Structure formats: C-alpha cells, structure tokens
Amino acid sequence: MHGRPPDRGIRLRCGLQSITRFCALRRPAILDEMSGKRGLQAGDLERAAAHGLDEATLFRQLDFLDRPPPSISLDRACHIDDGILRITEGEIPELLSAHREAASTGRTGYFVPASGAATRMFKSLARLRDEGCPERAVLEKSPDADARETLKFFAGVERFAFRDDLRATLAARDHVLANCLERGAVQPLLEALLDAEGLDYAHTPKGLLPFHRYPTGARTAFEEHLVESIGLAADARGRTRLHFTVSPQHRDAFDTRLRQSRATIEPMFSASLEVGFSTQKSSTDTIAVDMDGRPFRDGDGELLFRPGGHGSLIANLADLARDGADLLFVKNIDNVVHQDFRETVLRWRRILAGSLVRLQSRLFSARRDLDDPTDRAAAVSRARGVLRAELGIDVAGADDDLDHAVALLRARLDRPTRVCAVLRAEGDPGGGPFWVREADGTTSRQIVETAQIDTGTPDQRDAQAGATHFSPADMVLGLRD
Numbered sequence: 001m002h003g004r005p006p007d008r009g010i011r012l013r014c015g016l017q018s019i020t021r022f023c024a025l026r027r028p029a030i031l032d033e034m035s036g037k038r039g040l041q042a043g044d045l046e047r048a049a050a051h052g053l054d055e056a057t058l059f060r061q062l063d064f065l066d067r068p069p070p071s072i073s074l075d076r077a078c079h080i081d082d083g084i085l086r087i088t089e090g091e092i093p094e095l096l097s098a099h100r101e102a103a104s105t106g107r108t109g110y111f112v113p114a115s116g117a118a119t120r121m122f123k124s125l126a127r128l129r130d131e132g133c134p135e136r137a138v139l140e141k142s143p144d145a146d147a148r149e150t151l152k153f154f155a156g157v158e159r160f161a162f163r164d165d166l167r168a169t170l171a172a173r174d175h176v177l178a179n180c181l182e183r184g185a186v187q188p189l190l191e192a193l194l195d196a197e198g199l200d201y202a203h204t205p206k207g208l209l210p211f212h213r214y215p216t217g218a219r220t221a222f223e224e225h226l227v228e229s230i231g232l233a234a235d236a237r238g239r240t241r242l243h244f245t246v247s248p249q250h251r252d253a254f255d256t257r258l259r260q261s262r263a264t265i266e267p268m269f270s271a272s273l274e275v276g277f278s279t280q281k282s283s284t285d286t287i288a289v290d291m292d293g294r295p296f297r298d299g300d301g302e303l304l305f306r307p308g309g310h311g312s313l314i315a316n317l318a319d320l321a322r323d324g325a326d327l328l329f330v331k332n333i334d335n336v337v338h339q340d341f342r343e344t345v346l347r348w349r350r351i352l353a354g355s356l357v358r359l360q361s362r363l364f365s366a367r368r369d370l371d372d373p374t375d376r377a378a379a380v381s382r383a384r385g386v387l388r389a390e391l392g393i394d395v396a397g398a399d400d401d402l403d404h405a406v407a408l409l410r411a412r413l414d415r416p417t418r419v420c421a422v423l424r425a426e427g428d429p430g431g432g433p434f435w436v437r438e439a440d441g442t443t444s445r446q447i448v449e450t451a452q453i454d455t456g457t458p459d460q461r462d463a464q465a466g467a468t469h470f471s472p473a474d475m476v477l478g479l480r481d
Helices: 007-026 029-037 044-050 055-066 089-104 120-131 145-159 163-172 177-183 187-194 221-233 248-269 310-321 339-369 376-391 402-413 458-465
Strands: 074-077 108-113 210-214 217-220 239-245 272-278 327-331 417-420 432-437 443-448 474-478
Touching (some): 089 108, 089 339, 120 145, 145 187, 163 177, 177 187, 221 239, 221 272, 239 310, 248 272, 339 376, 339 402, 339 417
Parallel strands (some): 108 239
Antiparallel strands (some): 432 443
C-alpha cells in the first residue's frame, strides 16, 4: 500500500527462489551451510514451515532485517487541491445518494482490526502496580512520567466507562471506591483494575473494554462498532455484514460478547447482524533477530516470530473479496465515538463511501472503453485524462503503439481502490498523505508513516515538514474491478 518494493528486493526474491530449488537437489549440505551462516540450527526450517514461512521467505526476511530496503522517497506533501480533495456542499447530496444505493443493494460491509490487547494502554499503571504504587500525595511530588499518568487515571476514575465494574471489584476485596479516592490510596485501584483475579484489563482486548457510558449501561468499543455499522452498511432488508480480526486467544470472548450484544442491538435498530471473525495469518509473521542480526530465541531455544502490522491483514481482505461485500468501511477498533457525536461521523463516512462509488464509476468507465475496438485512440486519450484528473497519475506511452498504451492503462486501472479520510494536522500522531516518487519516475498518493521517511535527508525532512494533514485510519476500500 506504500509503493513498489525496490528492485533489489525483487532480484532477491528471484535469487532465493533459485537457491531454494538448487538446494532441494543438494540437501542437506548446501542448505545447512546457508542456514548456519544465518544463525539457524537443525530443525529451524521445519519449525518455520510449520508456522507458514517457507525457506525463501525466511531467508528474505533475514536479509531485509540485515539490510533494510530504502526509505520511501517523498516528492511533496499532499495539500488541498494537490492530492487532497475537499468535498463541497453542492456535491454532498450526490455522494450520499451514491452511498445509499450501494448500501441498499448489499455492496457495503464493515471491517475492523480488533486483535490488539490493552497492554500498552495500561503500561504506566502496570509498572507502578508491580512496584507497589505509593499514595497520591507521594506521586504528586514525583517527576516520573508513569507517576503523572497514574495521577491522571486516579483523578479521572469517576468518568471512566468501567467505573461501576471497578467499584464492584473493589467491593469484593473489601474496599470502597469513594474511600480510596478520598484517602488517595492508589494501589488498591490498580490491583483491582489489572490483576488477573480482578478486571485483568491489561490482558483484555481493547475492543472488549467498557468504552462509553450511557444511562442504560456501558458499551464496549466492539459494541459501538456494531451499532455504527448499521448506519453505514445495512442493506434494504436491514442486513449488516461485519468482519473483525481478533487474536486466537480472544475469539471465545468476542463470541460471548456478540451473543449478549445481538440480543439488545438487533431489536433496538431493527437490524440483522452478520458478523465474521478471522485471525491474522501466521504466515505473515516475521522472524525476530538480536542486536547482532542473528535469530532471537526464547528460553527453550525456539525461534521467536512477531506478528506483522495491519498491512498483514491484506490477506484477510483478499479472503473477503472472494465472497461478500465489495465496498468495505475500515476503521481501527478504538477509533469510535459516543452516540452523541455519531450522526456527524456517520454522515461523513457515508460521503466517503459515495466518493469511492463516484471514483469507481469514472475509472470503470474508462477501463471498459479500452476494450472497445471502434476508437482505441480516443479510449486511450480518455483513460489518460481520467487517471490524471482522478488519481494524479500520468501514464506515458507512444500514441503510435496503441497496444502498448492500452496495456499500460489497463495495468493502472485494474487495481483495488481506496478513499482515505484526512484531517487537518494539529500535532496529531499518525501517517499523512504525500506524493511518493515511484521507481518508474511517476508519483502517486500514499498514506506514509514517519518510520518510512529518511528524516536525515534534508529534502525528505522538508517534504515531511510541509504536511498539513494526517490520516485517522478511516477509509473505504473497493475490493473488485
């Protein structure tokens, strides 16, 4: 999703495939020699294969970790009318209508990465809990950052959606929440919140934490997405299709919560929720290495594999593309609002989907014209104009070689499509929209993370400094041609 891999990576893949085929004929001597140089031991390749990683993939990962591919090459930051499209009030009725038609005919679905645990959310609290957190008065004198985070938690306890659960857990331990707050006793709160015998929130999926409080009770982020999806992806019969990626160890907990939530949400909104779950494929994991670039091993001497980021979920999306909705709303599990603000969010997400439908109609029309033999020159000219106007892409090619021009344009048009929401940056973290220089000299719009940028290079640093917007990871994907 962030440009093509470097040529070196392509050559490496081809080379490794050849090496693997050659080694298959000369095993075990040659392969054992290669493995030894990489720090691999007897049985490692078999264990990696059981994890879903073949030999070529494993060696390629080790090579990338030893010699990372070059950073993305920024051309410039996207600005309004130069890579960022600002929707006008006059366009909104058309876009809302496009979304409404797509949803009513069953084209829309809802996809949420929800595998993250809340460990990082409670990292500061967990550290002080483990060390034996002093009372509030002592924390107030500490310059420690974790102490400040804990004080913020302590001061805001009454406003958290999990307040009532915390109160009940404390009561079971012969503590009273109000008394703890009055005395400044922080440790009992942290233990009730984080201990395995308590609420165990540090090991709970973020999606299953109480997220918002309502007069009728708290809702988890998972439940908020169920509700929001009905306003975005319900078809004419009220059927709403959702898909969540979850960790294997949390699957049963999500199933249980779904059964409980469905009984309340479906009759409340006259909806029928069709919810699917999948896990991130282990074949997308990456081998971990130590500071010397050799495979890291756990206490039992086994290789350690780390799960990839959200980009690894493209494999899950590919599975969905074969059966189901072809327009997917995508948003992280913790990026969801209280119902007091939901209508504003729903309106703009519908507009986002309508923008994708409009974009697809223009791209698909240009693509169909390329198959019309009556006036190929006109079709080529129109397709180039559409790509330039809609995607900012210039496709070069000699007009006297129409076959070549058509092939180039088809390659550009036969691709999945996405529309990403961006917001004006005000010190917010996250990736941003940039024009990226591709290997063939063209530029394309991408959402780029800071880690992908060579900030030590002046021109790249200047391009990054020119950013005016960031991406909240709210997008709509078009999965089919």
